[in-house]
Amino acid sequence: MSELKEELKAKIIEQLNLEDVAVADIADDDALFGDGLGLDSIDALELIVMLDKDYGIRLSDPKEGRKIFESVQVMADYIQEHRTK
């Protein structure tokens, strides 16, 4: 699980082009949207594509992302339970 969380942090930084943010800067429970990392709606769509591409998880309703992308911890829990690859 710890490995998955580190992997997610690295992917978030790389795929969302978060310049000057390091893996160590993101705590497991940090909010990804709003006051946390300050991600926006396009970033949310990128994360939905990442779930599908890297973990074989296809969200039928984009609104589901609101809960799943709350923090790296919540994302990792969800991926652990639902991943198909």
Next chain:
Amino acid sequence: MSKTFHIKSYCHIKDQTVSVNGKSIFSDDAKDFSTFIKNAYKSLKTDYPKFFKMDNLSKLAFLAADVLLKNENLNEVENSTALIFSNKASSLDTDRKHQAAIENEAEYFPSPAVFVYTLPNICLGEISIKHRLYSENSFFIFDRFNAEHLQLYANSLLKSGKAEKVLCGWVDLDENKYDAFLYLVENEGEIEHKIEEINSLYNIL
């Protein structure tokens, strides 16, 4: 008697150099555009993290506009600076990236962050958000730098009172070939806003 307008300042980004009013303010050895523009962003102390999410055309247009507009002390609540941009390659550089992501049906994972930049005028939105511009903006595709059109359109906006200032010019990019020339037109300034002057400034570097 027809009213005359003036070019207050201008910026070029080409050949690994950023210059304002003909004077270099940043130069770099990087031949790769992404590296060059990132180095320019840092050197010019452009504190705007969303810059790194933009496509290359928007980065080029944003930085050229920013070096001119950040010295203007624009009213944050209301300012009427219009944008009239143009180029030849449209958003082809980003269009190709999107095409590459959708042409393989087995690996069909188009990036939303790439797709949103598959129009050239998105760069105008990025500049408008940063500098809180609420006035008219347009992006035209031409075969060549078209000073006649820029002059006519900018003067029309200024004469009709639809804008107090107009930032206009050319921002063209395709892979590592790039050429930006933006200039700010308003009532005051030393250079008259004439077609010959615009062409002369465009070709000055």
